Amino acid sequence: MVSYHWPRGLYLSMNSALIRHDWSLPELRAIHDMPVLDLVFQAAAVHRVNHDPLEMQVCKLISIKTGACPEDCAYCAQSSRYTTGVAPERLMEKEKVIEIAARAKASGVSRVCLGAAWREVKDNVQFDRVLDMVKDVTDMGMEVCCTLGMLTEDQARKLEHAGLHAYNHNVDSSAEFYETIITSRRYEDRLNTLQTVRKTSVTVCSGGIIGLGETVDDRMKMLQTLAQIRPHPESVPINILSKVPGTPLGENLDVPIWDVVRMIATARIVFPRSDIRLTAGRARLEETEQALCFLAGANSIFSSETEFMLTKAVPSPSYDADAELLKTLGLRMREPFKPRDTVVAA
Ligand code: SAM
Ligand code: SF4
Secondary structure, eight states: OOEEEOGGGOEEETTOOOBOSOOOHHHHHHHHTSOHHHHHHHHHHHHHHHSOTTEEEEEEEEEEEOSOBSSOOTTOTTBTTSOOSOOOOOOOOHHHHHHHHHHHHHTTOOEEEEEEOOSBOOSSHHHHHHHHHHHHHHTTTOEEEEEOSBOOHHHHHHHHHTTOOEEEOOOBSOHHHHHHHOOSSOHHHHHHHHHHHHTSSSEEEOOEEEOSSOOHHHHHHHHHHHHTSSSOOSEEEEEEOOOOTTSTTTTOOOOOHHHHHHHHHHHHHHSTTSEEEEOTTGGGSOHHHHHHHHHTTEEEEEOBOTTSOSBTTBOOOBHHHHHHHHHHHTOEEOOTTOOOOOOOBO
């Protein structure tokens, strides 16, 4: 049996990948700070033990309610607090969502993410319309994810009964750093919504953003917090800050590619069975940089039609460009609803 001894006694047997919920910060830093090619190698080994390395989940985010969000998230084009040029739009008609989803399906997309610029879900006719969208897009044979802000248990149950496959609710960074970029809600509010979703059969999608001005310790504390969720979030999106002019973070420095690779690889090792999603900011990466992230364990991306953005003001590569890239790399698009095998728990 091939085995690798990691710094500070971290040990990975190639024949099992440990699902842990108790990572310490020094352990996470030891992984993250490893020589980067060794880190990529270790992460690739974990990825291959747990996933088909030739498979990529391709998702499409539809901004079903754009702009005029009351929250003050310092990175977000949708916040009403900043002048970002994103014109507020009413809730999208279901027919238009179905049209976009059908084109996405024809392009190989297996998951449609319905995003709303809301602080939280309200029990009103708009939520009823979203439930209808969830049901109809699920009936098209696609996984549906929603990212609608904070949820009550009753609302989570309604999404579950509508057939929702996943709920995205990012924690974005460490608890300490979070309050420097968002003051209109608490980190605890985000964790509460994740716990609420965990009471249902809806899977959890939660990750964060790098490039906000956080430290590496903040990034590791975010992974540490997410790993405490039982079971682990089924998908962990790693966003690279897309700098939106007019927001407080619009002039931030670009994230060096090696920070991105280290974050993806560390997330892969911490969440062996989860999908690690290379999301916002991917449009800025060279194909070779994206390939290195895939080697390090990123196995899910967002793609889009040229005229649609990932979220307003946050660009996403097009279906055609991504199909070309996957073909070049010998990767195929994952089918929807692929079952997850059981794994050795710690
Ligand atoms: N309003 C809901 C919420 O905040 O959860 C859902 C919509 S919000 C656009 C979904 C996620 O996209 C955010 O939690 C954040 O992690 C990510 N995001 C938003 N703007 C971004 C940006 N400019 N760069 C990178 N990630 C961004
Ligand atoms: Fe609103 Fe979500 Fe953007 Fe924050 S991230 S401003 S909650 S849309």
